[in-house]
Structures are given as structure tokens and as C-alpha cells.
Amino acid sequence: MKEEFVTLETAKMLKEKGFREDVFTFYKLDYVEGNMILSETYDYSDNFNKKDDCFSAPSQSLAQKWLRETKNLHISIIRNACGYGYDICKADNGTHITDGIFKGPNDGGQWDTYEETLEVGIQEALKLM
Structure with a gap:
């Protein structure tokens, strides 16, 4: 069993609608492939939506x-x-x-x-x- 995180599309919508919670997971640009990828921090949570090139990716239950x-x-x-x-x-x-x-x-x-x-x-x- 694993935690389900919101999709990139939902993460973008959450950012647009004002989601500002600290989370451990986020979407960031993979500069090699050029796609947004789901990434995770293990040592701290942050509001990744305050960054221009990231989208916070909360769990579905947190959203x-x-x-x-x-x-x-x-x-x-x-x-x-x-x-x-x-x-x-x-x-x-x-x-x-x-x-x-x-x-x-x-x-x-x-x-x-x-x-x-x-x-x-x-x-x-x-x-x-």
C-alpha cells in the first residue's frame, strides 16, 4: 500500500487556487527529459508553490x-x-x-x-x- 499523491494537473490547479501548505513531495522540471517529475524531500517539508518552477504535490487525502x-x-x-x-x-x-x-x-x-x-x-x- 502506498500514499497517492495528486497528479501534476491537480497540483497546478491547487497552486492556482491558493494551496500553500508545507509538504514533502513536489513536481519539478527534469532538465534532461524536459518533463515535470515527482520528487520528494526526506529532511524537511516546504511550500514548494512559492517557487516559480515547482508545484507542491500533497497526498490526495491532504488535498x-x-x-x-x-x-x-x-x-x-x-x-x-x-x-x-x-x-x-x-x-x-x-x-x-x-x-x-x-x-x-x-x-x-x-x-x-x-x-x-x-x-x-x-x-x-x-x-x-
């Missing part, structure tokens, strides 16, 4: 918690026979905002894993801001 505690957006993952879906509501009172039920890529309109569903839910919550 989910940040959205809940700072933006009042709660993401729930829902399981049914076809796979996984998500629901986004206001964290303080449960008011439904939107959901990803039957919008997924598999034959049943769902996602196949919890983690890919949470990633999409995080991105959709960020788009609401």
Missing part, C-alpha cells in the same frame, strides 16, 4: 482535507456495483453542490478505483472555486 477545512468543500466517494462515483457538498451543512455519479469512463459510468475517483473529485471541487 481533500484542505478543500474541506479551508474552502468548505467536502468530497465523498461513493461505491456501487458499477464502480466508484463522487459527491461534493458544503462541509459545514451538507448542502449538495454537484456529483460525479454516472459521469465516469467505465461501461457503468463510474471509475474503477477509489483513487482515480478522488482525483477527479478534487479537480471538480477546485473548478468550483
Whole structure:
């Protein structure tokens, strides 16, 4: 079992929306390949979003918690026979905002894993801001 970190696309969205938490993982430019790669520090955490050439890469659960505690957006993952879906509501009172039920890529309109569903839910919550 391993910690799931947000994708580069989600990390960029988080930076744009004001994510400023200290983390141990981040995306940085690989100057040899020219791509952004996921990197990790072992001795300190930092707000890598303050740097122009980096993007902080929190775990999916930290991003989910940040959205809940700072933006009042709660993401729930829902399981049914076809796979996984998500629901986004206001964290303080449960008011439904939107959901990803039957919008997924598999034959049943769902996602196949919890983690890919949470990633999409995080991105959709960020788009609401």
C-alpha cells in the first residue's frame, strides 16, 4: 500500500487556487527529459508553490482535507456495483453542490478505483472555486 499523491494537473490547479501548505513531495522540471517529475524531500517539508518552477504535490487525502477545512468543500466517494462515483457538498451543512455519479469512463459510468475517483473529485471541487 502506498500514499497517492495528486497528479501534476491537480497540483497546478491547487497552486492556482491558493494551496500553500508545507509538504514533502513536489513536481519539478527534469532538465534532461524536459518533463515535470515527482520528487520528494526526506529532511524537511516546504511550500514548494512559492517557487516559480515547482508545484507542491500533497497526498490526495491532504488535498481533500484542505478543500474541506479551508474552502468548505467536502468530497465523498461513493461505491456501487458499477464502480466508484463522487459527491461534493458544503462541509459545514451538507448542502449538495454537484456529483460525479454516472459521469465516469467505465461501461457503468463510474471509475474503477477509489483513487482515480478522488482525483477527479478534487479537480471538480477546485473548478468550483
